[in-house]
Amino acid sequence: MDKPFAQSCEENKTVILQQLKALLATTKHCLEIGSGTGQHAVYFSEHLPHLSWQPSELKENIQGINLWIKESVAINIQPPIELDVFSSSWLQDKTYDAAFTANTLHIMSIEHVEKLFSGLGQVLNKGALFISYGPFNYNGQFSSESNARFELWLKQQNQLSGIRDIVDLKRFAASHNIELIDDIDMPVNNRLLVWKKQ
Numbered sequence: 001m002d003k004p005f006a007q008s009c010e011e012n013k014t015v016i017l018q019q020l021k022a023l024l025a026t027t028k029h030c031l032e033i034g035s036g037t038g039q040h041a042v043y044f045s046e047h048l049p050h051l052s053w054q055p056s057e058l059k060e061n062i063q064g065i066n067l068w069i070k071e072s073v074a075i076n077i078q079p080p081i082e083l084d085v086f087s088s089s090w091l092q093d094k095t096y097d098a099a100f101t102a103n104t105l106h107i108m109s110i111e112h113v114e115k116l117f118s119g120l121g122q123v124l125n126k127g128a129l130f131i132s133y134g135p136f137n138y139n140g141q142f143s144s145e146s147n148a149r150f151e152l153w154l155k156q157q158n159q160l161s162g163i164r165d166i167v168d169l170k171r172f173a174a175s176h177n178i179e180l181i182d183d184i185d186m187p188v189n190n191r192l193l194v195w196k197k198q
Contacts, residue, residue, distance in 0.1 A: 121176025
C-alpha cells in the first residue's frame with residue numbers, strides 16, 4: 001500500500017505550524033481529530049517535540065496514517081485511535097490539554113459537527129484549546145467567491161458536506177462550555193478558529 005497523500009497538507013502545514021507553536025507552547029497532550037492521510041500528524045509532532053500528539057480517524061483510514069508514522073523520526077506521536085463522533089469509545093479513554101482539526105468540519109455533516117462539539121465538551125480539560133482550520137462562513141455569507149465555488153464542489157461530492165457558519169459553531173460550542181477566543185486570518189481564504197473550554 002502506498003502512503004496516502006494530500007497536496008493541501010503540504011501547502012498549509014508550515015503556516016499552520018507557525019500558529020501552533022505559540023498556541024500549543026505549554027500543551028502536553030493534543031488530540032488531532034480527523035488526521036486524514038497522517039501528513040499533519042507527522043509534521044506537527046516532529047516540530048512540536050514537547051507534546052504528545054494523538055492522531056485519530058475513521059477505521060478505514062488508520063492504516064494510511066500508520067504508514068506515515070512508520071517513516072517518522074518523532075517519538076512523541078502516538079498510534080492513531082479510531083474516532084467516530086457518534087461512537088462513545090473516544091470519550092472513555094483520556095482527556096486532553098488541546099484538540100486540533102484541519103479541513104474536516106466542511107466534510108462532516110452538520111449533525112456530525114454538533115456531535116463533535118458535544119464530545120469535545122467531555123474530553124477537553126478546563127482551559128484546553130480546540131483549534132480548527134479551514135474555510136468558514138459568517139452570518140450566512142461566503143468570505144470569498146472561491147469559497148462559494150468550493151461549496152458547490154463539496155455538495156457535488158456529498159450533499160451533507162458544506163462550509164460551516166461560525167454562528168452555528170458558536171451555538172454548538174456554547175452548549176458545552178466552549179468559547180471562541182480568536183479568529184485568525186490564514187492564506188487562501190482559510191481561518192484558524194481558536195476555542196477554549198471554560
